[in-house]
Amino acid sequence: MRGLRYLAAATAVTSLLAGSAATAASAATAQPRGTRAAAAVHLRGGTTAVTTAPGIAAALLKNGIVPLATPPGGQSVQIRKTGPAVRFTFPVTGGRVTLNPLGGNIQHRGGILFLNLKNGKSIQVSRFTINLTRADLTGIVNGNPKARVPLFRLDLSHAKLTAGKHIVTARGIGLKLTSAAAKALNAALGTRLFSAGLKLGTAKTLLRF
Numbered sequence: 001m002r003g004l005r006y007l008a009a010a011t012a013v014t015s016l017l018a019g020s021a022a023t024a025a026s027a028a029t030a031q032p033r034g035t036r037a038a039a040a041v042h043l044r045g046g047t048t049a050v051t052t053a054p055g056i057a058a059a060l061l062k063n064g065i066v067p068l069a070t071p072p073g074g075q076s077v078q079i080r081k082t083g084p085a086v087r088f089t090f091p092v093t094g095g096r097v098t099l100n101p102l103g104g105n106i107q108h109r110g111g112i113l114f115l116n117l118k119n120g121k122s123i124q125v126s127r128f129t130i131n132l133t134r135a136d137l138t139g140i141v142n143g144n145p146k147a148r149v150p151l152f153r154l155d156l157s158h159a160k161l162t163a164g165k166h167i168v169t170a171r172g173i174g175l176k177l178t179s180a181a182a183k184a185l186n187a188a189l190g191t192r193l194f195s196a197g198l199k200l201g202t203a204k205t206l207l208r209f
Contacts, residue, residue: 039098040096041098041099042094042096043092043094043095043106043207043208043209044166045094045208046092046206046208047089047090047091047092047206048092048108048203048204048206049087049089049090049203049204049205050087050088050175050200050201050202050204051086051201051203051204052085052087052200052201053085053201053202054082054085055082056085056201057083057084057086058083058084059193063118063191064116064117064118064119065114065115065116065189065193066117067112067113067114067115069088069090069110069111069112070112071110072090072091072110073089073090073110073111073112074089075088075089085201088112090109090110091108091109091110092106092107092108092207092208093107093109094107095107095129095130097132104132104133105129105131105132106129106132106205106207107127107129108127108128108129109127110128111124111125111126111127111128112124112125112126114185114188114189116189119189119190121188121190122189123141123184124143125139125140125141125151126143127145128151135153135154136151136154136178137150137151137152137154137175138150138151139151141184149178149180149181149184150180150181151177151181152175152176152177152181152200153175153178154173154174154175155175158172158174159172159173160172166209167206167207167208167209168206168207169204169206170204170205171202171203171205173204173205174199174202174203175200175201175202176197176199176200177194177195177196177197177198177200178196179196182195
């Protein structure tokens with residue numbers, strides 16, 4: 001059970017970015033034509049949760065890959081008809097966004113340590129940032145702030161948005177691995193498991209402003 005929890009972490013990275021981007025994208029679409037560009041909204045906090053896609057957790061575990069959420073991230077295991085799934089959560093720490101035009105960024109704390117139990121190799125990604133202009137999620141590698149790379153592309157085609165007073169929630173955001181991330185993971189972990197465009201899971205993000 002503990003190993004399965006860790007597997008969800010890989011998808012978690014994606015979740016962070018995805019949720020925020022979908023939120024802004026949907027709101028921007030609803031803006032009437034001719035509306036002036038909105039002032040930037042400063043984020044006060046929130047949470048991004050990512051759930052692994054069917055088969056992802058089992059495939060990672062089968063190949064000896066165990067993702068560990070690093071604090072203050074969290075993780076849990078869900079047993080479904082399609083097999084085990086892992087849910088990761090990461091706190092939103094700040095950022096600013098504009099809806100018209102869509103832009104800005106959403107910052108998170110925590111990270112994921114990927115371990116290959118078969119050969120002892122590892123790689124860590126952390127301090128995730130969602131870039132709404134590019135619709136991607138980036139993170140730094142092995143704690144090096146100069147090594148920030150794009151990890152996921154955000155698929156907003158099935159995203160849904162709900163809004164309340166000072167709260168916006170986006171769900172159904174797909175997280176697809178970038179080519180750069182796939183190459184980095186394969187090289188660091190000594191595997192061929194990861195590929196560009198692989199959907200690791202879906203994300204849900206709650207933003208407070």
